[in-house]
Amino acid sequence: MKKHWIRIISLMALGLGLLVFILVQAKWLSFGKASAPEKTANKPIEDRRPPVRGMIIKKAVLQNRIKVTGTLLPDEEVSVTSEVAGRVVRINFAEGQQVSQGTLLVKINDAELRAQLERLKAQVQLYENREFRQRKLLEKGGVSQDEYEGIVAELNAFQAQVKETQAQIQRTEIRAPFAGTVGLRQVSNGSYINPGTSVVQLVNQQRLKIEFSVPEKYANAVRAGQKILVSGESLPEPLPAQIYAIEPKINLETRTLTVRAYLNNPNNRLVPGAFVDIAIILEEVENAIEVPTVAVIPELGGQKVFVYKAGKAIYTVVKTGLRGEQTVQITEGLLPGDTLITSGILNVRPNVEVNLLTVE
Numbered sequence: 001m002k003k004h005w006i007r008i009i010s011l012m013a014l015g016l017g018l019l020v021f022i023l024v025q026a027k028w029l030s031f032g033k034a035s036a037p038e039k040t041a042n043k044p045i046e047d048r049r050p051p052v053r054g055m056i057i058k059k060a061v062l063q064n065r066i067k068v069t070g071t072l073l074p075d076e077e078v079s080v081t082s083e084v085a086g087r088v089v090r091i092n093f094a095e096g097q098q099v100s101q102g103t104l105l106v107k108i109n110d111a112e113l114r115a116q117l118e119r120l121k122a123q124v125q126l127y128e129n130r131e132f133r134q135r136k137l138l139e140k141g142g143v144s145q146d147e148y149e150g151i152v153a154e155l156n157a158f159q160a161q162v163k164e165t166q167a168q169i170q171r172t173e174i175r176a177p178f179a180g181t182v183g184l185r186q187v188s189n190g191s192y193i194n195p196g197t198s199v200v201q202l203v204n205q206q207r208l209k210i211e212f213s214v215p216e217k218y219a220n221a222v223r224a225g226q227k228i229l230v231s232g233e234s235l236p237e238p239l240p241a242q243i244y245a246i247e248p249k250i251n252l253e254t255r256t257l258t259v260r261a262y263l264n265n266p267n268n269r270l271v272p273g274a275f276v277d278i279a280i281i282l283e284e285v286e287n288a289i290e291v292p293t294v295a296v297i298p299e300l301g302g303q304k305v306f307v308y309k310a311g312k313a314i315y316t317v318v319k320t321g322l323r324g325e326q327t328v329q330i331t332e333g334l335l336p337g338d339t340l341i342t343s344g345i346l347n348v349r350p351n352v353e354v355n356l357l358t359v360e
Helices: 002-042 111-140 145-171 216-221
Strands: 051-056 059-081 086-091 104-108 173-175 180-182 198-215 227-231 239-246 256-264 275-292 297-299 302-309 312-323 327-332 339-343 355-359
Touching: 051 302, 059 180, 059 256, 104 198, 111 145, 145 173, 198 216, 198 275, 216 256, 216 275, 275 312, 275 339, 339 355
Parallel strands: 051 355
Antiparallel strands: 051 339, 059 198, 059 275, 086 104, 104 173, 180 198, 198 256, 227 239, 227 275, 239 256, 275 327, 297 302, 302 312, 302 339, 312 327
16 A cells, blocks of 8 residues: 555656756747747848949049169269379368368468468569669660560569469469268378379258160150159159159160159258169159059950949940059040949959948
8 A cells, every 4th residue: 555655656756856957948948939020130231242442533643753773973073183293281171071162172282382382472572673664764765675664574474473483382282172961081191192192072951963774765755944843762742853854865775765754852962973863753643543454454455443432333435545554544434433442352243232441
């Protein structure tokens, strides 16, 4: 009897546990079904439109250029030399100094010449007195005309010797022939120099010359007065220069035309002898449309671009003109205000909606 009740109680406990399990499962399933739509609603919708970037078409001045390299030359350069022989008694400059035209650079001993000058001046004074007396006597008939003219000739000879000696003294003063920068000196105090001895190099680099060559096919495109742009490693931005001279004939070996231009060199930022890059402006086009070369798609029979209109990429036929390194002129097919697609083009198809991320 006891075993019978134990069996009944066990069956009841098993049934109760099964009922609880069924209720829990039902509750869980109903919760999952209710929350599934909520998860779906919160998930963002994926944008499948190709991402692109664009630019607004504007008119600008377009320059047709060619690029060459050139060499900087000083506007004026000279090796300052002595005209006379003698011993250096004074050096009047510091290496690398800026000097004005006429500045005394080196003084050569002139003591002997000055002594000679004093003797000659004394002779001039003597003969001036004689000439005065002879002239008075000539007026009274006390001397002949020939005697008077002999005294005058002697006076003129001594006066000429005075001027010659003064010129020799001036040549003992070596002066700067023009304003510029002196280089490294080649003589010292006390050294004896001869005519033609180099004292120092003098360079005017406030204004520089640029020498460069252009290919033969551009020979008729360059002219005196033409603008160029000069750039180099020591320049933060290009500097303007102007052509002033052109060689009258083509170099037969290189088939190029040699050209020179003037360039102002404020603060001596550029050094003569350096290489520079030169952009020669052959032509300027007003109100031109210029776009990145990568935005133009070459096709058989023409070229096309994608224009962004009403959310779509519209395939547009264009005609091109002047070309630069990374840009090209559009002569037909685009208007100011159009939005040109410039990147993401490989993923774009004609008349397909696109996602325009940015516009320049």
